[in-house]
Amino acid sequence: MPTPSALGFTPGHLLGCVSGELGLREFLEAQGHELVVTSDKDGPDSVFERELPGAEVVISQPFWPAYLTAERIAKAPKLKLALTAGIGSDHVDLDAAIRAGVTVAEVTYSNSLSVAEHAVMQILTLVRNFLPAHEWVVNGGWNIADAASRSYDLEGMDVGVIGAGRIGQAVLRRLAPFGVRLHYFSPMRLPTDVEHELGTAFHPDAGSLARSVDVVSLHAPLHPQTYHLFDREMINSMRRGSYIVNTARAEITVRDDVVEALESGQLAGYAGDVWYPQPPETDHPWRSMPHQAMTPHVSGTTLSAQARYAAGTREVLEDFLAGRHIREAYLIVEGGELAGTGAKSYTAGAGVEAGRGA
Numbered sequence: 001m002p003t004p005s006a007l008g009f010t011p012g013h014l015l016g017c018v019s020g021e022l023g024l025r026e027f028l029e030a031q032g033h034e035l036v037v038t039s040d041k042d043g044p045d046s047v048f049e050r051e052l053p054g055a056e057v058v059i060s061q062p063f064w065p066a067y068l069t070a071e072r073i074a075k076a077p078k079l080k081l082a083l084t085a086g087i088g089s090d091h092v093d094l095d096a097a098i099r100a101g102v103t104v105a106e107v108t109y110s111n112s113l114s115v116a117e118h119a120v121m122q123i124l125t126l127v128r129n130f131l132p133a134h135e136w137v138v139n140g141g142w143n144i145a146d147a148a149s150r151s152y153d154l155e156g157m158d159v160g161v162i163g164a165g166r167i168g169q170a171v172l173r174r175l176a177p178f179g180v181r182l183h184y185f186s187p188m189r190l191p192t193d194v195e196h197e198l199g200t201a202f203h204p205d206a207g208s209l210a211r212s213v214d215v216v217s218l219h220a221p222l223h224p225q226t227y228h229l230f231d232r233e234m235i236n237s238m239r240r241g242s243y244i245v246n247t248a249r250a251e252i253t254v255r256d257d258v259v260e261a262l263e264s265g266q267l268a269g270y271a272g273d274v275w276y277p278q279p280p281e282t283d284h285p286w287r288s289m290p291h292q293a294m295t296p297h298v299s300g301t302t303l304s305a306q307a308r309y310a311a312g313t314r315e316v317l318e319d320f321l322a323g324r325h326i327r328e329a330y331l332i333v334e335g336g337e338l339a340g341t342g343a344k345s346y347t348a349g350a351g352v353e354a355g356r357g358a
């Protein structure tokens with residue numbers, strides 16, 4: 001749990017939005033700092049771009065991210081800290097931050113369990129065919145055969161997790177009582193006693209897992225090794241009629257390959273809450289593709305999670321402004337290299353930005 005000296009907000013209130021300001025205004029202004037809060041973040045005339053030259057700290061949520069590209073970092077010569085109010089700092093070009101000596105930090109663990117609950121909910125939503133069944137009720141019908149025609153029990157299925165970190169392990173723990181056969185792939189193997197406790201099988205790579213399961217839940221960070229990992233070739237190697245749930249980052253999959261697989265029946269369903277870009281265009285194909293249960297990026301921003309990431313943001317700022325060390329687990333980049341959680345979960349080097357053609 002975060003340990004700030006005080007809270008400038010009431011837990012349970014909306015904090016992760018422009019009006020909520022993460023409860024930071026009084027705390028920062030009392031020390032003579034200026035706080036600019038905006039959702040106008042895209043394009044050269046945006047408030048974000050206009051404020052960049054004078055900004056020493058940029059705080060962004062992953063849910064409505066202020067993409068801190070290499071060009072933007074170059075426009076911010078005073079920038080010392082890029083702080084994510086949540087988890088997942090891929091909206092920051094980490095290589096550019098390393099080169100510019102900018103510290104990158106996030107509030108590790110603040111919403112891990114929130115996301116794990118959402119992933120389990122979306123697995124069940126797809127496998128049980130919940131949304132079409134619910135729509136029959138809303139539309140005044142009672143078509144049992146249509147509602148049941150794509151509905152299965154999760155029990156007995158092979159379910160795999162890619163990335164057994166904080167969220168991935170919490171998903172494995174929550175799925176174990178469903179009587180599924182659990183699988184995982186992560187660069188660092190879990191301790192043997194944890195594997196036994198959860199009854200989960202380790203795979204040496206993502207491809208081996210993808211070929212062995214009915215459901216894949218993605219929980220790795222987006223970095224060069226995971227960018228476009230689930231492309232047409234990987235999806236086609238899965239069992240026909242499998243499901244993918246992605247609450248990690250959209251670009252771990254290839255947007256149009258997912259649509260194609262849903263239309264052909266290779267995938268029976270896709271759900272998640274992460275998109276690229278965010279917010280997505282109104283005609284983004286994931287809004288209208290079949291057999292999906294997408295939500296906006298909300299899994300990690302429940303009111304419960306907001307209180308934790310707002311408190312963690314304040315803790316990081318208190319330490320940074322007092323010249324103290326930022327908690328090791330919150331660090332992604334420091335002193336020109338990956339640090340803390342960043343050193344364990346990310347890799348640096350061209351990949352994500354290069355792939356986007358940025």
Ligand code: NAD
Pocket residue numbers: 086087088089109111112115162163164165166167168185186187188206219220221222225226247248249273274297298299300301341344345346
């Ligand atoms: P974590 O750092 O605890 O765990 C990430 C795990 O992924 C680590 O065990 C790491 O070794 C593993 N990993 C790294 N590269 C991999 C690869 N190539 N293949 C497989 N596994 C790999 O992070 P976490 O708290 O569990 O969060 C994971 C990700 O979930 C975040 O980076 C973020 O992108 C996403 N997230 C999404 C939301 C949301 O609201 N949807 C909220 C929080 C986090």
